[in-house]
Amino acid sequence: MPHAYARNKTNGNLNNAEKRLVAAESLRLMKEDAGLSRIEALRRGMSTLDKSRQKPVIDMAHAKWVIPLWEEMAAERDAMNGEAEIPTASASALPENTTIPTIAELSAPAAASADAVLAADSESEGPPEASVPVDGTVRKKTGGQKGSTLVRWNGSERKTVAKGFLKLKADFPDMKDLDCLRKSMQYNLPDHRQRKIVSCKEPWFRATLDEIRAEAEREIHAAREQREAQLRAEQDAIDAAKERETAERLEAERIEQERAEAVEQAVEEYRANASLEELLLLVAKKAAGLMVGSLVETLQTQVLSQLTGVVRTPMSLHMPGVPPIQLEQGEATKPAPRDRLPRVLVIGLMRQQTWELKRAMDGILKLDFIQVEHTGGSSIEEKARNADLVVLMTKFISHQHTAAAKKANSHVVYRNGGVSELKRWLTSWVNGEIALAA
Missing domain, CATH: 3.40.50.2300 (Response regulator)
Structure with missing residues (x-):
């Protein structure tokens, strides 16, 4: 069915009072019906005006004037102690200079602003207090009853929400900061500890993020120092092993040098004290030994030359009847070669x-x-x-x-x-x- 105001296109623009009235009515309708779209709420809110003042609402692009009014009214509502009723009376032919009272003026008494509430929250470090509504504002019950207690997060709760925010932001970088913060609260805190979050610029949030980042930097620094200490310990062990090896080598060289010097000294003493006959006998034995060694080497060469090209199983020197020494599991060997040094x-x-x-x-x-x-x-x-x-x-x-x-x-x-x-x-x-x- 076409809108009743579809033909009223030439009666001029809405004045400020009419705009505020339409904005207040559409905001009230959206609060009552969460499934109602903004364009439909605005069309229904236009019905609060006389038909002669109603304007067609085609899309939100042609009604941008209402968005700042909605934001202003929402902020005023959040700063209230109680919820004032949004005026629904028709305003017919209101003059241009007529002023419609704001929601804050219609409600009494006025509560502290949202900034005051956030400041009070950022200063509180006490334990969780009594259960309050989810939006966290101080509401006044009907009939003038006393309002419920304000939710004040302690340090642990703030840190939990801030860490959840950082994790959501890392997993979903395109998500808005305010949405991440609200979802972190919903996921990490029980219902009775949740409250209304209106901005990511709240002092407690920024301070908590700085604290978390400082803790992360300290952990990284501690891990780096631990790794450096481990590397130093490993290098010290390597240097100690090198020093031990050097000391052992020097000690072995010293012992070998002392042994050589002792032998040389013994030879000199023998040579100085031996008679001519003993020296001649020693030379004769040495010559005989050299002759025997040369003869043996010649015989070995002749035998090996005769065996060249002959394939045979290497001869074992193992004595028959004596069991051989057994190897351990996984070991294997072969007979030692006989034609050369193994x-x-x-x-x-x-x-x-x-x-x-x-x-x-x-x-x-x-x-x-x-x-x-x-x-x-x-x-x-x-x-x-x-x-x-x-x-x-x-x-x-x-x-x-x-x-x-x-x-x-x-x-x-x-x-x-x-x-x-x-x-x-x-x-x-x-x-x-x-x-x-x-």
């Missing part, structure tokens, strides 16, 4: 231990060593690839070293004893007294 790679010994083992097995094995402190998998693979046997000292290696050794060589064994036990085991392997697999 190549053995030992991973995990300290520098002084390598010197001791090398002196003991000199002429029996061709040894190579890797210290694990600053050695990567690539260097282990390169050396293990050319070894007849790889020995892993389990006290000083990691899974990374084990994987690199097994990747390059299938003949790997584990030893967890000291140098003396390792010398005995290698001697047994050279003599063929070790089983070939676990």
Whole structure:
């Protein structure tokens, strides 16, 4: 059905009093019916005027004048102690200079403004108080009864709402700040602790956000300091290990130097005190030893040349009837070669231990060593690839070293004893007294 005022287009614009009357009526209708659209409320509010003064409302773009009036009236209503009735009487042919009383003037007594309420809230740090309406304003009950208690959030509640605001803003960056703040309150506080929020510029909100940001910065700073302390501790451990290695190397060199000097001194003393006959005898023994060594080397060369190109199973020195030493689970080896010195790679010994083992097995094995402190998998693979046997000292290696050794060589064994036990085991392997697999 067409609107009754659809044809009244030439009676002039509405005056200020008429606009306020239409705005008040449409605002009252929207409050009573939440599902009523703004354009329909405005059309119905126009019916408060005489038909001769009613104007067509096509869309909100042609009625922008009403929006500031709505905002003003809503602010006045929120600042009231009680809710004044919005005038609905018809205003017919009101003169241009007629003034319609505001909602605040129609209500008595006037309450503190919204700014005063927010200021009182920002100063309160006490515990939650009695239940109040959801919008948080102080309302006066009908019949002049006393109003309910004002909701004042304590510090914990403020921080909860502010943190919820930051999370919603991060998840939904396009959402308006005021909507985020209101939804944070609805999601995080019980109904009886909710209140009306009219702005994101309230002092308590900004102060709480600053406090949360300061706490986050302190946590980040503490985490950074903890990480730096951890890195310093790790570097100190590395430096300490290097110092220990240097000290052990210097100590071993000192011992070796003292031993060499003692031998040299003993030789000098013997030479100074020995007679000519004893010296000649010593020279003769040395010459005879050299001749025997040369003869043995010649025989070995001749035998090896005769065996060149002949394929045969390596001869075992294991004595029949004596059970071989069994390997542990996951270990495997092969017989030591007889035509040359067996190549053995030992991973995990300290520098002084390598010197001791090398002196003991000199002429029996061709040894190579890797210290694990600053050695990567690539260097282990390169050396293990050319070894007849790889020995892993389990006290000083990691899974990374084990994987690199097994990747390059299938003949790997584990030893967890000291140098003396390792010398005995290698001697047994050279003599063929070790089983070939676990």
